[in-house]
Amino acid sequence: MLTASDQSFSFPILIGDIGGTNARFALLADRSAEPLQLPPIKTGDFETIEEALKKSILDNISERPRSAILAVAGPIKSDEIPLTNAGWVIRPKDMLAKLGLQDVLVINDFEAQALAIAAPAEEDVVQIGGGSIRPRSSRAVLGPGTGLGVAGLVFAQDTWIPVPGEGGHVDIGPRSERDFQIWPFLEPIGGRMAGEQILCGRGIMNLYRAVCAADGLEPSLKDQAEVTTSALSGQDPAAVETVSLFCTYLGRVAGDMALTFMARGGVYLAGGISQKILPALMRPEFRAAFENKAPHSALMQTIPTFAVVHPMAALSGLAAFARTPRDFGVAMEGRRWRS
Template sequence: MTQSVQSHENLPYPVLVADIGGTNARFGVLTDAHAELKEFDTAKTADFEGLEDAADAMVLSRTAITPRSAVLAIAGPIDGEEVPLTNCDWVIRPNALMQALRLDEVVLVNDFEAQSLALPSLKDSDLQLIGDVEMAEAGTKVVVGPGTGLGAAGMVHTGALWVPVPGEGGHIDLGPVTDEEFNLWPHFEKEHGRISGEALLCGRGLVRLYNGVASWRDKPAELSDPSAITSAALAGSDEIAEESLNFFCRLLGRVAGNLAIAFMAKGGVYLAGGISQKIAGFLAKSEFRAAFIAKAPHEALMNTMATAVIIHEKPALLGLAAFARTPQLFGVDLNGRRFYAAE
């Protein structure tokens, strides 16, 4: 069952934390507020029927620690007591999870809300800057992540609190700007009747982008896997793949800039996810930063905002652990998202 609660109420330890995406589920356990997060192997969501099975196989069967509560980052909108993942057939049912794992409490947050919770804790060594503007400690921050889908969230710094702003920002519309893009756009296959940010800026989006560029250039589309396209582009072995990844970086910069100017992200914009990490060097040399800044008449303002790739391996777990340790530092609205076991 749920109760109306505030985010500063402490969770009972040990706390199970999990970042549940469309493809992977990552787990950790925090034994107390001062302990290091104990991490576990990553699970492929396709290998398990649901979260209960994955958590039992990947965590509970591998440690003597018995979690009393859980904080879960879910790749999908949270509304009610059944939460389907956007890009996976799992459905998260907190009450069933508490019964199966013998938990007292479960907290659900959006997957990119968890990414945003990590932002204040990231060190310089966790980041690879794109451009020469250093990250600011304070100020509103934005995180954007192309992966199985395209996630986005804000983190507003207000007074002594960091307030995450979750949403489905990856589904904003995306359209052409340059003459070159107007010629390219008719070659894209639409998704749900339109071209959104996620339609082009994720794994399957890169394939759609590659097919569109191949059609536009009247060349054969020889690759069909996003990892293969990325690898070929980085190796310079396929000119269509390389051109597609250039477009990918430009469009990602544009979307990141749109979110930055909407949030007035003077605390910087962070790129999350495996794709961003893999292409970090390519991004630094691409049109990403130029597209990010090109928000006339506010180019000077945009050029004060830092951009960086998060190279920390599991930043969402870092964010969940930060919240579990010090919930009083975060203004997280948990109404309808904190569940208690029935007595």
Template sequence: MMTPSRSSARPLSFPVLVADIGGTNVRFGILPQAHSPLRTFPTVQTTMFDSFAQAAEATVLDATSMMPRSLLVALAGPLTSPSVQLTNAHWSVDPAELARTLHLSTVIMFNDFEALALALPYLREDQLLKVGGGEPSSRAPRVVLGPGTGLGVAGLVYGDQRYTPLAGEGGHVSLAPEGERDFALWAHLDRLHGRISAETLLSGDGLARLYRALARQEGVDGDWCREGADATGAAARNDPIADEAIDLFLTYLGRVAGDLALTFLARGGVYIGGGIVPRFADRLATSGFRAAFEAKAPHGPILREIPTYLITEPQPAISGLSSFATLPDRFAMDLSGRRLDV
């Protein structure tokens, strides 16, 4: 019989399979023992398989003789029921079914950015690119956000010598125009669900929306731009509309990051993850990102001291899940309804 556990510190049976399921890609790793090196596997697309179990079997189990006993899985969607439907992919993930299919003793579900937040205390300097601000306070709250297929957001707070990640759906907060440039552009933006949220503009589709809106302002055809890759490809061809779209994208990212920094008073730093911004690493420092981050009167002086970082580690959520598997007593989490033990 499977029973839920409240404790995050209960030991796991090894080997431990870790998986990060995004809207487009799924990444895998396996820990043979608590302090063994993490073994990673090729990233695969969710559209290549009918289910997570099929992807795990084909990508991991067929490539190793190790049979995992536990699964830590990060999901791009709210953990509102025992079975989780991904927000931007066709998979539904049922932990009880996974335990039966993959012969597991324990399955624990995490929000994908909650898993990324678990990695923040352990990221090294060579896994980060600092973009402005002062020095972080090691015990202060931290925030991570990241544009990809959607826009993920999570916080991390410290207390009683343990870290607690705070998962949410902050990517769906409203994004409002501020200056004349914004007010002119907003009239041309394609809305999502009748509104303009942060995710509407700060995602792969959001970059394409920005391109189409700018093209409409210029009176030229931009409807061919349907995905973020279309806009970045156009920028590589020196398309000035694409170049402006990327600048706006980074500026709006700074604006939302600054809002989240105020919300959490994140003196521990604000971290940018996701699959899109690392492609613009060489532009981030010279874009409007940091100025928009700090433009939060009357609290500009507070924001100027909060550091911002681009995460350059390619699989930070996998690293976060591995940290949890290795050091579960470093984290304080209520896993009611999302830890299943056989």
């Protein structure tokens, strides 16, 4: 069993949320300090994380970090951790040697999102529909972004235990008559339709093009920003239907995750897309699809759903863990490197 000293990290601690497009960092000076937000970094602007941190952050701050806790979009299997949707390969041993760090822990990016929903501030979430939180009960978080992230948060033995996974790649299929009209025009991956093929940024475009093709229309909108903006303003009927269907399908998958984790503590939608389309998520489609899980619809009506509106939720979760790692059951074996 790990001792208290084995579980703790030396301050100052650099915390980082590294996604497919952007990497966001903050510095935690000590256990009682608020995280100091540092300039965001575009992963495509630098060849390596060491180069990015040195040029964009470490050369510009007076207080050097002694530890780093990083959340990355990709599975952690060895000393070399490739990102799923970006060109970086995280090599913790290189970070120790080149950046003067003593300690590096790497976890999955949606583990960090799960840590953030253990005790979110009231102003950091917006409830969608009915239901109420059952205290000390499991939770789930989904985040449509560059891909579709999914994680659970299980409460056991007085500890919050994040459960990472690749739930964004579950199969998703047609149910309604309209679904069956659209489905033949969706672009699959490996011969199947995964949740991530629809419920992410590129998925919005996949769905928009399929809606247009099903109706014999030529797509006129060029990217997901145009589709979501046109949908929320009501200017383009195909865009309006695209976002409505997006909310429906997100509700179905969110409901599946609620059942998988028996998430009586709530299901949380993280990420920028959820924040941008929040007005659409507040309409009936998302919640109706979430609850439509016969024979368990009555149970689903009791489980609350939320949009996370904290702009840096993952960093908030990492900071909570960095302050008191013993409060969380984060697995460190094979994911922590020390100098």
